[in-house]
Amino acid sequence: MSTDLVVDLTIFVLSLLVGFEVISKVPATLHTPLMSGANSIHGIVVVGAMLIAASARGFTGYLLAFVAMAFATANVVGGYAVTDRMLRMFRRRPAIARDADGTDEVTR
Amino acid sequence: MSTFDAIVRLIYVAAAAGFVIGLHLMNSPATAARGNRLSAAAMALAILTTAVVLGHDRAITLTGILVLIAGAAAGGAAGLYAARRVAMTAMPQLVSLFNAVGGGAAALLAVHDLTAPATASTRVAVTGTLDILIGAITFTGSLIAAGKLQGWIPGQPITPPGGRALTMLLAAGGLGGGVWLCAQPGNRIALILLTIASLGFGITMVLPIGGADMPVVISLLNAFTGTAVAMAGFVLGNPVLIIAGALVGASGGILTKLMADAMNRSIGSIIIGGFGTGDTTTPIGAGGAAVREVSADDVAIQLAYAGKVVIVPGYGLAAAQAQHEVAELADVLERRGVEVTYAIHPVAGRMPGHMNVLLAEANVPYPQLKEMDEANPDFARTDVALVIGANDVTNPAARRPGNPISGMPILDVDQARAVIVIKRSMGHGYAGIDNELYTNERTGMLFADAKKGLAALTAGVKTLVG
Numbered sequence: 001m002s003t004d005l006v007v008d009l010t011i012f013v014l015s016l017l018v019g020f021e022v023i024s025k026v027p028a029t030l031h032t033p034l035m036s037g038a039n040s041i042h043g044i045v046v047v048g049a050m051l052i053a054a055s056a057r058g059f060t061g062y063l064l065a066f067v068a069m070a071f072a073t074a075n076v077v078g079g080y081a082v083t084d085r086m087l088r089m090f091r092r093r094p095a096i097a098r099d100a101d102g103t104d105e106v107t108r
Numbered sequence: 109m110s111t112f113d114a115i116v117r118l119i120y121v122a123a124a125a126g127f128v129i130g131l132h133l134m135n136s137p138a139t140a141a142r143g144n145r146l147s148a149a150a151m152a153l154a155i156l157t158t159a160v161v162l163g164h165d166r167a168i169t170l171t172g173i174l175v176l177i178a179g180a181a182a183g184g185a186a187g188l189y190a191a192r193r194v195a196m197t198a199m200p201q202l203v204s205l206f207n208a209v210g211g212g213a214a215a216l217l218a219v220h221d222l223t224a225p226a227t228a229s230t231r232v233a234v235t236g237t238l239d240i241l242i243g244a245i246t247f248t249g250s251l252i253a254a255g256k257l258q259g260w261i262p263g264q265p266i267t268p269p270g271g272r273a274l275t276m277l278l279a280a281g282g283l284g285g286g287v288w289l290c291a292q293p294g295n296r297i298a299l300i301l302l303t304i305a306s307l308g309f310g311i312t313m314v315l316p317i318g319g320a321d322m323p324v325v326i327s328l329l330n331a332f333t334g335t336a337v338a339m340a341g342f343v344l345g346n347p348v349l350i351i352a353g354a355l356v357g358a359s360g361g362i363l364t365k366l367m368a369d370a371m372n373r374s375i376g377s378i379i380i381g382g383f384g385t386g387d388t389t390t391p392i393g394a395g396g397a398a399v400r401e402v403s404a405d406d407v408a409i410q411l412a413y414a415g416k417v418v419i420v421p422g423y424g425l426a427a428a429q430a431q432h433e434v435a436e437l438a439d440v441l442e443r444r445g446v447e448v449t450y451a452i453h454p455v456a457g458r459m460p461g462h463m464n465v466l467l468a469e470a471n472v473p474y475p476q477l478k479e480m481d482e483a484n485p486d487f488a489r490t491d492v493a494l495v496i497g498a499n500d501v502t503n504p505a506a507r508r509p510g511n512p513i514s515g516m517p518i519l520d521v522d523q524a525r526a527v528i529v530i531k532r533s534m535g536h537g538y539a540g541i542d543n544e545l546y547t548n549e550r551t552g553m554l555f556a557d558a559k560k561g562l563a564a565l566t567a568g569v570k571t572l573v574g
């Protein structure tokens with residue numbers, strides 16, 4: 001077992017633990033944006049797609065690189081855009097005018 | 109390590125830190141949008157750095173550059189279009205599609221690396237095999253899940269004769285191909301066997317799972333995608349992929365567990381499938397006990413003169429797309445000084461937290477959205493609990509042992525002073541049992557479609573007491 005693999009495994013395990021710690025604090029209200037946001041993060045695979053395009057030679061290699069790049073970019077761009085769209089809907093008070101008490105704070 | 113390499117590594121660490129902090133900011137609706145933008149900036153930084161690396165190494169061919177740009181343009185346009193146009197009710201399908209493409213891309217990376225046997229070490233072979241296995245299962249599994257959610261594939265469990273045997277055969281093929289590939293990293297036949305068997309397994313794994321279990325399935329496939337991306341990081345020796353993949357794996361894992369707990373089911377029993385339809389189980393319980401039917405006008409007056417109303421939205425509300433009608437009713441009541449909140453069960457909607465997004469879209473302020481643990485103590489001082497399209501999650505029978513929903517966490521709706529249930533018929537929920545809430549003497553049943561019923565209530569409040 002090479003040192004590199006041990007280092008990578010260490011990073012993997014610690015990142016999993018950090019993930020559990022950080023994500024268990026997200027309220028259920030935000031679970032859909034959380035999943036969609038996490039979805040965009042796994043779009044990091046785009047970096048891998050770029051790296052394989054650099055080593056690709058021949059038709060099959062380029063085809064694989066193209067499809068991987070298209071998939072990964074759709075994942076990144078679409079993921080962040082839709083998460084942002086959702087999160088902008090979460091408002092403390094809606095934008096529409098209210099004739100009620102006029103105070104911004106919710107009393108409860 | 110050259111200075112350039114060191115700087116690149118450090119920038120990747122910064123990007124990974126951006127992902128973690130971005131997820132951390134998701135712990136409150138007030139900071140979540142900022143967290144998402146931070147995460148996006150970190151992603152842009154990682155992509156830009158990789159582009160600089162490619163230019164610096166001068167390894168990429170002109171064709172390679174063109175292929176990258178074409179792929180990015182095609183994928184980016186498709187992703188952006190889908191993100192802008194998708195209806196909030198269709199969010200689970202879109203998330204499922206993003207799972208599919210993420211897992212698919214991760215699998216393709218390993219396929220590419222393993223077709224260049226000169227570089228394939230045991231380490232690349234083992235992690236690459238896992239990457240293809242998990243990524244390919246996620247790809248087809250997520251496509252099937254998206255098809256079921258969209259209604260292109262029937263939502264009820266599909267179990268063709270011999271389906272179980274085929275699943276087992278594909279699993280054996282995938283594992284066998286994987287072991288073979290690890291032993292002979294350059295073997296094309298092993299690679300093809302592994303890929304095709306994994307793709308097939310993804311299909312036969314998700315087809316038998318019922319529509320009601322989709323929140324669990326999406327979460328599980330999300331965890332799979334993260335793991336596949338982390339494996340791609342092992343293959344490429346790139347820590348930022350490992351970190352990002354592990355974060356998503358953890359997120360998907362937590363949501364899977366939360367959803368399964370909220371449905372009172374084990375993850376294993378969901379994957380084995382065949383449940384989650386409501387039409388295969390025989391109804392048990394008293395049956396035909398008297399219920400009190402109420403009219404929309406009576407309910408409107410009751411609501412208008414209440415001090416505190418808790419709305420309990422369920423899947424039926426989302427299915428009828430009545431989130432705007434319920435928000436309007438709440439708005440009319442609030443203007444009269446009635447305190448209105450929403451009590452949201454974790455599995456309301458078709459993916460974790462889905463109901464909250466639907467209500468936020470209908471302009472419901474997020475402080476009114478209460479999670480189950482927060483909402484339950486409030487029912488005792490609630491004048492009217494208005495249940496719309498929720499069934500099993502309000503059934504007090506869950507507190508007793510000996511029935512299909514025993515032990516399932518429920519909303520304590522029966523503790524409210526009065527309960528109104530808007531429902532089309534006396535049909536059963538997914539668990540297939542009578543809801544004791546409906547025969548409670550304090551419960552009034554308003555038989556109507558969610559959308560029409562709510563509109564009638566709003567009109568009633570306006571005209572009768574306006």
